[in-house]
Amino acid sequence: DTEVTQTPKHLVMGMTNKKSLKCEQHMGHRAMYWYKQKAKKPPELMFVYSYEKLSINESVPSRFSPECPNSSLLNLHLHALQPEDSALYLCASRTVIAGGPLAFSGANVLTFGAGSRLTVL
Amino acid sequence: AQSVTQLDSHVSVSEGTPVLLRCNYSSSYSPSLFWYVQHPNKGLQLLLKYTSAATLVKGINGFEAEFKKSETSFHLTKPSAHMSDAAEYFCVVSGGGADGLTFGKGTHLIIQP
Numbered sequence: 001d002t003e004v005t006q007t008p009k010h011l012v013m014g015m016t017n018k019k020s021l022k023c024e025q026h027m028g029h030r031a032m033y034w035y036k037q038k039a040k041k042p043p044e045l046m047f048v049y050s051y052e053k054l055s056i057n058e059s060v061p062s063r064f065s066p067e068c069p070n071s072s073l074l075n076l077h078l079h080a081l082q083p084e085d086s087a088l089y090l091c092a093s094r095t096v097i098a099g100g101p102l103a104f105s106g107a108n109v110l111t112f113g114a115g116s117r118l119t120v121l
Numbered sequence: 122a123q124s125v126t127q128l129d130s131h132v133s134v135s136e137g138t139p140v141l142l143r144c145n146y147s148s149s150y151s152p153s154l155f156w157y158v159q160h161p162n163k164g165l166q167l168l169l170k171y172t173s174a175a176t177l178v179k180g181i182n183g184f185e186a187e188f189k190k191s192e193t194s195f196h197l198t199k200p201s202a203h204m205s206d207a208a209e210y211f212c213v214v215s216g217g218g219a220d221g222l223t224f225g226k227g228t229h230l231i232i233q234p
Contacts, residue, residue, distance in 0.1 A: 041227070042211055048220055109155060112165040115164045
């Protein structure tokens, strides 16, 4: 079982709807991520939060709005999406080590949630 | 600059036979390397990781990988495939991406009964 919990597992929305994806972890990780994954492709980074502050925004359209209300929760607010935004949205988290938010070692691997499958009609 | 190449987009093996998924990397320093597995409509699960300790790394579900610096490779192997191994496998190297990671394009593993 994953230690990163994402809800809902499936979401269908129209282009005028407003909805949110939620992610929760209780591992004490201080870096949290949103990725978008299209079928048969690797995940594409959208946002990174480090210590509850947005540290990376990969030029994502403003119809996607992230929020990190506390160290355990990460939300992705969705508004006026397009059909091409249909994808699997993955949340991930990890610890932050001395090398900073971009430093990886065996001690701070990414832990992924099971994803939220979004369909935009 | 970091890059990772998964040499096969699809690999098909019979149940009970060995599995080999190939990954080559390029890095300007000693990287950390990871293999993740993704079953259909699921998130990514860490199989194993290399962190400059032992070059032969054992992971979950009987998988292992060997880090070969001279060949810049980190191939994933399993002695005997099981039907439940059918999934997408991603080789990942630290560095290069905005998130500190570079993902390979993935290898789809098919297990024939």
